[in-house]
Amino acid sequence: MKRILLILSVFLAYAFGAEFNMPQYETTLINVSQGTGEITDSPTIAVGSSGVVMHNFGSGASSIIARAVVTQKSAGKAQVRFEVFDMLSQKALPLPKILPASGDKVILNFLYDRALIVAPNAEIYEQVCKAFPGITFIHPDLGGAYLSYNRKPNPSRDDFRKICAQNSTGLIFIAMDGEGVFADCGSFKPLRSFKSGKVAYYQLPFYSRVGEIKTLIWDFTNGPISDYDKHYRYLLGLDSDEK
Known part of the structure; x- marks a missing residue:
């Protein structure tokens, strides 16, 4: 004993002498192509960081339409891969069918x-x-x-x-x-x-x-x-x- x-x-x-600090990072999609998008890079995100894509429907209404995962970082830009966001899915409600587009908001380091x-x-x-x-x-x-x-x-x-x-x-x-x-x-x-x-x-x-x-x-x-x-x-x- x-x-x-x-x-x-x-x-x-020995354990965990450094702090963990990866605050939520909000930016917008610069461009989108074949299931991937480009955003402005930040030191607060890393390859593997994930988050959500928010689409604005106007009149103050917005919704999560996809999940985003950082796949690479280079020259001040970061690439994200889009996936189905099913964390809040309910069998009685359909999944959003709107695809991410330039100008949509991306929130990384989500939760x-x-x-x-x-x-x-x-x-x-x-x-x-x-x-x-x-x-x-x-x-x-x-x-x-x-x-x-x-x-x-x-x-x-x-x-x-x-x-x-x-x-x-x-x-x-x-x-x-x-x-x-x-x-x-x-x-x-x-x-x-x-x-x-x-x-x-x-x-x-x-x-x-x-x-x-x-x-x-x-x-x-x-x-x-x-x-x-x-x-x-x-x-x-x-x-x-x-x-």
């Missing part, structure tokens, strides 16, 4: 004040929450409940995207051995990383109070993860093969 407490204190001593949190144990979960007081972290019980209900002990990118959408969250923070990473919850591209200490012990697939997440008896392709760090580095694309 003393050894575990010592390792945890070392993790805290970056809210984050899912994936931590290997309760102590590190608490440390991360204290290290970034400007972020509202969604309690991992909500993610654990989603995985338990859907019998998914091996969470994928799509699982986390759905959890983010259900909780109006733009970021995911994943704490691993030696490193903590903020990633965009849609693109899953790492945005900021922070050096940390060693992890003393793991709860799989991540810390929550939900308990064991079981799979269906006949599902032989979705077993529990065996290596926490390897699994989440894989999802983040930090290893050679991306999922």
Whole structure:
């Protein structure tokens, strides 16, 4: 027990010495071509940053018509890829059929004040929450409940995207051995990383109070993860093969 407490204190001593600050950035589409657009670049956005495209219908009425993801930055301009925005979708309402056009507003770093949190144990979960007081972290019980209900002990990118959408969250923070990473919850591209200490012990697939997440008896392709760090580095694309 003393050894575990010592390792945890070392993790805290190393963890997250820098602040996370990616404020919301508003700009307009300069031009649009074949599902992509160009905007003025900003140091507050990164490749992988995501947001929404707002269309003005006149008379003070506007609506989100698409999702935008930054794909590259060069010479003062940034390229964005358009995707369907389904975070607020309802079965009773149709998706907007208006395509993004020059002059539409783009809001990037959208919902970056809210984050899912994936931590290997309760102590590190608490440390991360204290290290970034400007972020509202969604309690991992909500993610654990989603995985338990859907019998998914091996969470994928799509699982986390759905959890983010259900909780109006733009970021995911994943704490691993030696490193903590903020990633965009849609693109899953790492945005900021922070050096940390060693992890003393793991709860799989991540810390929550939900308990064991079981799979269906006949599902032989979705077993529990065996290596926490390897699994989440894989999802983040930090290893050679991306999922």
